[in-house]
Amino acid sequence: MDSQFLKKVGLKVTLPRIKILEILESAGTARHMSAEDVYKALLEHGDDVGLATVYRVLTQFEQAGILTRHHFEGGQSVFEMDEGKHHDHILCTKCGRVDEFVDPTIEERQKAIADKFGYTMTDHSLYIYGVCKECRKKEKA
Amino acid sequence: MDSQFLKKVGLKVTLPRIKILEILESAGTARHMSAEDVYKALLEHGDDVGLATVYRVLTQFEQAGILTRHHFEGGQSVFEMDEGKHHDHILCTKCGRVDEFVDPTIEERQKAIADKFGYTMTDHSLYIYGVCKECRKKEKA
DNA sequence: ACGACAATGCAAAAGATTATCATTTGTTTG
DNA sequence: CAAACAAATGATAATCTTTTGCATTGTCGT
Numbered sequence: 001m002d003s004q005f006l007k008k009v010g011l012k013v014t015l016p017r018i019k020i021l022e023i024l025e026s027a028g029t030a031r032h033m034s035a036e037d038v039y040k041a042l043l044e045h046g047d048d049v050g051l052a053t054v055y056r057v058l059t060q061f062e063q064a065g066i067l068t069r070h071h072f073e074g075g076q077s078v079f080e081m082d083e084g085k086h087h088d089h090i091l092c093t094k095c096g097r098v099d100e101f102v103d104p105t106i107e108e109r110q111k112a113i114a115d116k117f118g119y120t121m122t123d124h125s126l127y128i129y130g131v132c133k134e135c136r137k138k139e140k141a
Numbered sequence: 142m143d144s145q146f147l148k149k150v151g152l153k154v155t156l157p158r159i160k161i162l163e164i165l166e167s168a169g170t171a172r173h174m175s176a177e178d179v180y181k182a183l184l185e186h187g188d189d190v191g192l193a194t195v196y197r198v199l200t201q202f203e204q205a206g207i208l209t210r211h212h213f214e215g216g217q218s219v220f221e222m223d224e225g226k227h228h229d230h231i232l233c234t235k236c237g238r239v240d241e242f243v244d245p246t247i248e249e250r251q252k253a254i255a256d257k258f259g260y261t262m263t264d265h266s267l268y269i270y271g272v273c274k275e276c277r278k279k280e281k282a
Numbered sequence: 283a284c285g286a287c288a289a290t291g292c293a294a295a296a297g298a299t300t301a302t303c304a305t306t307t308g309t310t311t312g
Numbered sequence: 313c314a315a316a317c318a319a320a321t322g323a324t325a326a327t328c329t330t331t332t333g334c335a336t337t338g339t340c341g342t
Contacts, residue, residue, distance in 0.1 A: 101254050106250050117240050117273075295330105295331080300325105301324100
């Protein structure tokens with residue numbers, strides 16, 4: 001994912017956009033970041049980017065298909081790099097841990113349901129909430 | 142759903158709470174209301190209830206299990222009376238129409254996924270987004 | 283390098299929700 | 313049934329997230 005990519009989607013190659021891409025790409029396990037998260041990460045790296053720009057760029061990246069925006073419980077949107085493969089999420093309500101999964105059966109059923117109700121499905125979101133193994137251990141203690 | 146119900150869940154029987162219950166019960170097709178929606182409906186009925194109270198009461202009702210809160214796309218929370226039977230939603234992104242469904246296969250798969258990842262499932266939310274039949278017709282025209 | 287136009291930063295604004303606090307209203311008790 | 317207490321309300325301010333306006337700066341094609 002280099003700067004050529006930005007041009008391809010009609011965005012100028014600017015420093016803020018490059019920095020934000022770097023943050024998102026290097027996020028590793030913490031792939032699910034809010035705008036605020038990205039902003040803080042930028043500051044920690046010594047990159048001085050305005051919060052408004054972070055919001056603007058994340059929205060543009062979403063529209064360009066580079067990112068996916070999720071609405072987890074708790075108000076703010078979180079973003080993650082879109083690596084081509086769609087997936088859903090299961091979240092721990094205690095520690096915030098997020099795991100990803102794909103279930104072909106569920107995908108199928110969803111399409112069937114949309115058909116049955118006469119909808120053309122454009123999108124869907126499935127979040128499973130629960131308590132992960134680690135947090136259950138802690139609770140007992 | 143009478144006032145005795147409120148007492149049972151530890152809430153005093155007050156005018157605002159009764160009025161809000163009435164609005165929710167009589168909502169009919171428009172069962173999915175935001176706090177603002179409820180507030181406006183109250184004003185239209187000539188009931189003078191503060192917006193803060195609406196938010197407070199809706200939250201209390203949610204905790205009491207009378208209501209379910211949903212996080213549809215678009216920022217604000219929407220509430221609906223909980224009639225015992227769990228269901229998921231399919232929404233039209235053009236006109237805002239909402240339909241409800243239950244799919245036992247999906248429910249099952251979700252539990253299986255939670256197990257597989259070591260989670261104790263507490264909740265889940267599934268929203269299918271699409272364009273309904275009516276809106277497709279309008280678009281062609 | 284120049285000029286057009288997009289992108290940025292800052293601060294103000296907007297939208298949804300929550301907190302504060304003085305006042306009012308249910309509920310409980312004598 | 314009225315006093316007494318606690319809970320609930322309403323108005324407003326505060327908070328939090330996100331968006332917008334606008335002057336300034338940076339990109340990119342020529």
